[in-house]
Structures are given as structure tokens and as C-alpha cells.
Amino acid sequence: MKTLAIESSGPLGSIAVVEDGHPGVSWEFDSPRGRGGEIFPALEAAVARIGRADIVVVGTGPGGYNGLRMSAAAAWGVATAHGARLFGVPSLLGHDAPDYFVAGDARGGRWFVARITGGRIVAAPELMDPDAALATLAPGVPVFCPGGPLAGLPGALFVAPKAEILARRTDAFGEPSPCYLKPPHITVPRGACPASK
Numbered sequence: 001m002k003t004l005a006i007e008s009s010g011p012l013g014s015i016a017v018v019e020d021g022h023p024g025v026s027w028e029f030d031s032p033r034g035r036g037g038e039i040f041p042a043l044e045a046a047v048a049r050i051g052r053a054d055i056v057v058v059g060t061g062p063g064g065y066n067g068l069r070m071s072a073a074a075a076w077g078v079a080t081a082h083g084a085r086l087f088g089v090p091s092l093l094g095h096d097a098p099d100y101f102v103a104g105d106a107r108g109g110r111w112f113v114a115r116i117t118g119g120r121i122v123a124a125p126e127l128m129d130p131d132a133a134l135a136t137l138a139p140g141v142p143v144f145c146p147g148g149p150l151a152g153l154p155g156a157l158f159v160a161p162k163a164e165i166l167a168r169r170t171d172a173f174g175e176p177s178p179c180y181l182k183p184p185h186i187t188v189p190r191g192a193c194p195a196s197k
Helices: 039-050 065-082 130-136 163-167
Strands: 002-007 012-019 022-030 055-059 085-089 099-107 110-117 120-128
Touching (some): 012 163, 022 039
Antiparallel strands (some): 110 120
């Protein structure tokens, strides 16, 4: 059983090939907010390596809007082309540790914090102000910040979720829909669109 996994919820993405649950090859690429074309050379290399995938897994976030949408679309395309089953796994589960928090900047002066224990989300991501987020964290439990360092949280580790780990979380396979913590920001136009002639 060949699994192709794609993860690009943060600024460092990854693609992995896993066969019968055993780690194979993985690729990392930059996936900065608002851009992310580097996913495609890595995806091309992975598809060339795997041949035909039986399962395609995509990280569902939370994370950057563009990265989540791009990886979901790429996963759907590969799964459709290969006739593979498509699953989503929360990107929160992409870290190799028994017990940890994931924290990130949700913009607008808010952070999100989630708790993972034994490969399961025991406290779903919750939006809160930084002081409340800091009070949520437990001493001695690592904090991963996949989106980058958070000011005021110096002990946190900037570690991106790994596609290879997501591919092995078969008990968490679900819908391949991105997880958004809040509605998208909409910019109101300053004036009406010009009338067509």
C-alpha cells in the first residue's frame, strides 16, 4: 500500500512517500504565506518516485489559507489521477512527540493553542489572547509553533508538521477539508467596479 502525504500548513512544507506504513522518501520545501509554488517540483519528484499512489493524505491545518488550499487541491488532483483514496489529517498531529502543545499566531492579536497527547487531539485549537494562551500551557510540555516563533513565547520550538508523520496517523484519517479557525478576512472595495462597455 503506497501512501503519498502532502503538508503545507506553515512556511515549511513537506511531501512524503510511505509504503506499508514504513517511512520512505520525503521532500521539504518553502511555503511562505501568499506564495508556495515550490510544492510542485517536490510533488513531481514524489509522484515519479511512487508511481501510482493507493492513498493520498493531506494536512488540513490549521494554518495559512493559501498553503492549505494549495495542498488540498494538489492532493485532490493526484488522488483523482491515480484513482487513490483521499484523506485529510489535522496538521496538529504532524509532530513526533508523545505529549505536546501546538501554538500559532492567528492574527489580529490572537493565538491558537491545541494539546496533543498520545497522537490524539485532547484539546482542540482554541483562539485566545496571548496571556490566556500562556496560562493554558503546562510546564515541561513542549510547545511547537509551526507557523514561526511567537513573541512572548521564547521556549517554543519552531518545528513544521511532517507529511511522513501524518501519513502514519491512519486512525485520524478524515475529510480532506481545510480547518479554519475563523472566517476569512474580506477587504471591502473602496468604490464600485467600473462599468463594462
